[in-house]
Amino acid sequence: MPIAKTLKETTSVLRDVPPQNAFYFxxxxxAPTGAAARNLPDFVGVLSSIDIASIQFHxxxxxxxxxxxxxxxxxxxRQITGLNEKKLSGEQLRMRLVDVVKTRINQIQKRTT
Known part of the structure; x- marks a missing residue:
């Protein structure tokens, strides 16, 4: 696969998706929370602060x-599925989710610099 195509595909997840493709918590x-994520940075931001009941629901x-x-x-x-299989809950679940998403964002950012 050409490098330019790979970079375009990976950086696209840092850009906003249309509202109809956003993740609504x-x-x-x-019972919507009113919070939504349109990209991975938004997603990790909401995960960091949303009520834990929402995280456990999703x-x-x-x-x-x-x-x-x-x-x-x-x-x-797949990484998140692996976390689910560990039956994590509460703040431990939140911390692990935030960690794996932040790690992925950092990987993408390193590829583009």
């Missing part, structure tokens, strides 16, 4: 992984 079905449904796959972030989605 919920507490439960029919983790249990595989919602984070589905959104990341839509972005083309299959590897990151």
């Amino acid at each position: 919920y507490r439960s079905i029919g 983790t249990g449904r595989g919602d984070f992984e589905n959104w990341l796959r839509m972005l083309g972030e299959d590897s990151l989605a």
Whole structure:
């Protein structure tokens, strides 16, 4: 695969997706939090501060992984699936999610500098 294409694909996840493709956080079905992420930096920002009940709701449904796959972030989605399999909860779950997403953002940024 040409390097230019790879860079374009990886940097695109740092750019905003259209509102219809954003990740909208919920507490439960029919209970939106009002928070949304349109890119990976937004996503990690919301993960850092959103009510833990929202994180646990989406983790249990595989919602984070589905959104990341839509972005083309299959590897990151697999890492989050691995966290789910460890049955983490509460602040430990939040910290691990934030860590893996920040690590991915840093990898992308290093490729573009």
